[in-house]
Amino acid sequence: xxxxxxxxxxxxxxxxxxxxxxxxxxxxxxxxxxxxxxxxxxxxxxxxxxxxxxxxxxxxxxxxxxxxxxxxxxxxxxxxxxxxxxxxxxxxxxxxxxxxxxxxxxxxxxxxxxxxxxxxxxxxxxxxxxxxxxxxxxxxxxxxxxxxxxxxxxxxxxxxxxxxxxxxxxxxxxxxxxxxxxxxxxxxxxxxxxxxxxxxxxxxxxxxxxxxxxxxxxxxxxxxxxxxxxxxxxxxxxxxxxxxxxxxxxxxxxxxxxxxxxxxxxxxxxxxxxxxxxxxxxxxxxxxxxxxxxxxxxxxxxxxxxxxxxxxxxxxxxxxxxxxxxxxxxxxxxxxxxxxxxxxxxxxxxxxxxxxxxxxxxxxxxxxxxxxxxxxxxxxxxxxxxxxxxxxxxxxxxxxxxxxxxxxxxxxxxxxxxxxxxxxxxxxxxxxxxxxxxxxxxxxxxxxxxxxxxxxxxxxxxxxxxxxxxxxxxxxxxxxxxxxxxxxxxxxxxxxxxxxxxxxxxxxxxxxxxxxxxxxxxxxxxxxxxx
Amino acid sequence: xxxxxxxxxxxxxxxxxxxxxxxxxxxxxxxxxxxxxxxxxxxxxxxxxxxxxxxxxxxxxxxxxxxxxxxxxxxxxxxxxxxxxxxxxxxxxxxxxxxxxxxxxxxxxxxxxxxxxxxxxxxxxxxxxxxxxxxxxxxxxxxxxxxxxxxxxxxxxxxxxxxxxxx
Numbered sequence: 001x002x003x004x005x006x007x008x009x010x011x012x013x014x015x016x017x018x019x020x021x022x023x024x025x026x027x028x029x030x031x032x033x034x035x036x037x038x039x040x041x042x043x044x045x046x047x048x049x050x051x052x053x054x055x056x057x058x059x060x061x062x063x064x065x066x067x068x069x070x071x072x073x074x075x076x077x078x079x080x081x082x083x084x085x086x087x088x089x090x091x092x093x094x095x096x097x098x099x100x101x102x103x104x105x106x107x108x109x110x111x112x113x114x115x116x117x118x119x120x121x122x123x124x125x126x127x128x129x130x131x132x133x134x135x136x137x138x139x140x141x142x143x144x145x146x147x148x149x150x151x152x153x154x155x156x157x158x159x160x161x162x163x164x165x166x167x168x169x170x171x172x173x174x175x176x177x178x179x180x181x182x183x184x185x186x187x188x189x190x191x192x193x194x195x196x197x198x199x200x201x202x203x204x205x206x207x208x209x210x211x212x213x214x215x216x217x218x219x220x221x222x223x224x225x226x227x228x229x230x231x232x233x234x235x236x237x238x239x240x241x242x243x244x245x246x247x248x249x250x251x252x253x254x255x256x257x258x259x260x261x262x263x264x265x266x267x268x269x270x271x272x273x274x275x276x277x278x279x280x281x282x283x284x285x286x287x288x289x290x291x292x293x294x295x296x297x298x299x300x301x302x303x304x305x306x307x308x309x310x311x312x313x314x315x316x317x318x319x320x321x322x323x324x325x326x327x328x329x330x331x332x333x334x335x336x337x338x339x340x341x342x343x344x345x346x347x348x349x350x351x352x353x354x355x356x357x358x359x360x361x362x363x364x365x366x367x368x369x370x371x372x373x374x375x376x377x378x379x380x381x382x383x384x385x386x387x388x389x390x391x392x393x394x395x396x397x398x399x400x401x402x403x404x405x406x407x408x409x410x411x412x413x414x415x416x417x418x419x420x421x422x423x424x425x426x427x428x429x430x431x432x433x434x435x436x437x438x439x440x441x442x443x444x445x446x447x448x449x450x451x452x453x454x455x456x457x458x459x460x461x462x463x464x465x466x467x468x469x470x471x472x473x474x475x476x477x478x479x480x481x482x483x484x485x486x487x488x489x490x491x492x493x494x495x496x497x498x499x500x501x502x503x504x505x506x507x508x509x510x511x512x513x514x515x516x517x518x519x520x521x522x523x524x525x526x527x528x529x530x531x
Numbered sequence: 532x533x534x535x536x537x538x539x540x541x542x543x544x545x546x547x548x549x550x551x552x553x554x555x556x557x558x559x560x561x562x563x564x565x566x567x568x569x570x571x572x573x574x575x576x577x578x579x580x581x582x583x584x585x586x587x588x589x590x591x592x593x594x595x596x597x598x599x600x601x602x603x604x605x606x607x608x609x610x611x612x613x614x615x616x617x618x619x620x621x622x623x624x625x626x627x628x629x630x631x632x633x634x635x636x637x638x639x640x641x642x643x644x645x646x647x648x649x650x651x652x653x654x655x656x657x658x659x660x661x662x663x664x665x666x667x668x669x670x671x672x673x674x675x676x677x678x679x680x681x682x683x684x685x686x687x688x689x690x691x692x693x694x695x696x697x698x
Contacts (some may be wrong), residue, residue: 023540030545083553090552145563155643161632162576163643169572170698218538222546226553243570245681248557403583500613 009105014480026441035101035210058179083227114283127195127498144238156265184471239526292367295339301363303329307344312447341446342416351418382430392431398445400479401437414438415449419465434474440480569678577687578639579661583607613640618656
């Protein structure tokens with residue numbers, strides 16, 4: 001059931017992201033920046049809130065009047081700020097909701113990722129608490145409705161001696177001190193929210209907390225446009241002797257409030273409790289089968305820290321050397337944080353398939369798919385390639401080419417393949433070209449796999465793909481799991497391009513003895529353990 | 532597509548999404564009670580009599596108590612439940628036994644009940660029993676009440692001001 005829902009959602013997201021990728025490009029795609037946009041809107045809410053506080057008066061009568069004054073008399077700055085404050089809060093709710101759905105759809109909430117998922121739950125509660133306390137401050141009809149329903153909900157809990165809702169049903173019971181308390185709440189809760197947002201990203205390396213500048217500017221411009229087109233306004237002063245019967249609800253913040261009339265407070269609490277319990281336990285329903293974490297081989301680790309730099313999960317750190325080798329540090333894997341994506345293997349300078357050692361070893365390796373095993377697979381699968389334009393596909397298991405059978409080596413992440421593996425394939429003439437087929441650029445399952453691969457191939461990130469490797473014989477195909485046709489056509493057109501290229505000089509041929517063997521035995525000498 | 536054109540397209544999509552969020556921030560309108568109706572609220576917080584009679588302590592019993600805890604009477608801590616009834620136009624619409632609050636049952640009883648009624652004139656009668664008696668009522672108020680649309684009519688109780696309050 002969960003799997004079916006997840007797959008349906010994933011297909012939906014992949015379709016929308018594909019369209020967004022076309023318009024925005026992978027870097028600016030808002031769906032790939034949901035977390036960063038959430039932070040961005042938080043800061044807009046914070047700054048606009050500070051600005052509004054200059055004008056706000058915490059008196060029982062003056063609260064509404066001061067908000068009206070800033071909305072009407074100073075609409076061009078304070079009024080716009082009020083709209084910023086309201087709409088950025090609403091957009092933060094949208095970002096959080098879509099972010100949650102997307103992480104669920106791409107199965108990025110189980111295993112070691114439980115922490116970020118789990119800490120997202122208090123963010124939802126605090127975000128709603130921040131918004132709801134804000135609506136009270138305006139003290140218009142909506143505020144009266146929110147105050148009444150919120151306090152009735154709280155009164156259902158057996159924690160208050162006297163029903164607090166009684167304060168909002170007749171005049172004379174409410175004092176200005178109430179607004180001072182609400183202002184305090186409306187400042188304290190968002191501050192705590194910010195703290196939990198920081199906790200939320202603690203276990204992620206290079207978290208995206210700022211959207212790309214162009215996207216931020218576009219969002220800001222759109223907020224200005226919407227604020228002028230539809231300014232946030234009040235709904236008439238609160239009148240406790242009257243029921244705020246027709247009320248324009250903020251359906252993003254208050255969708256459950258009408259349910260208190262229909263189902264009752266107990267049912268709404270039950271719904272909230274069930275939702276929270278479901279979110280909190282989802283990472284273990286069922287738990288993710290975890291591959292064995294990466295392991296360090298100290299004999300091949302010189303403490304260069306490239307694996308630490310590239311790990312997207314902060315799962316590796318440098319510690320003091322323990323084996324007496326003349327290096328100050330060595331890498332150490334935290335198994336509870338490692339997702340076994342193999343990006344560290346691709347980053348290790350020792351990960352070179354050219355090594356002519358009996359047993360190919362590297363500084364950091366995956367026990368369930370070692371570099372040696374990877375090289376053997378590459379050689380074995382490349383041996384089956386026939387005709388002109390032979391393409392060896394290095395495919396991410398979460399991308400469009402993962403289900404491909406012919407000429408494809410599937411990896412946990414394409415960034416597991418060290419650049420030297422591409423060099424190895426081409427210089428040994430195992431294939432005419434190498435296609436690196438990963439997830440959609442804006443939705444890399446392992447966050448940074450696509451970026452690191454592109455940068456390594458472009459020679460911008462260590463370990464670099466050597467300059468001698470002909471770039472026209474390399475193709476990168478970034479496509480989500482549903483975009484198989486696009487991936488296939490990309491590989492086919494790449495094969496056609498390769499077929500039209502002049503034959504490449506063989507820099508490092510296989511030994512003649514190997515070449516004369518039948519294809520299934522045609523392996524590089526080092527794979528067979530020959531010197 | 533040229534860069535300026537692409538930027539315009541990006542802006543249009545983002546602005547449309549933001550506009551949708553802004554629209555949802557106050558649409559559609561929600562009506563919590565039907566048009567032409569009002570709300571009658573029966574709510575009060577009131578402590579009933581204690582469960583048992585207070586007993587005057589003898590001088591010997593007082594002398595046995597620590598000096599800082601000496602008192603003249605020994606009263607049971609718990610309170611009685613309150614029984615309340617509300618009639619509208621002669622029909623009983625609420626009848627409740629309200630237990631005292633607090634872990635030890637020594638807090639006041641409380642009621643917070645809301646009734647949505649068509650806006651018109653009603654004969655309202657509210658009665659309450661907060662003593663040891665088993666029949667009859669200790670407090671009662673009757674009145675003719677005219678409810679206007681969307682009015683919040685509150686029936687409260689305040690022992691200090693003499694009983695039930697209609698407001």
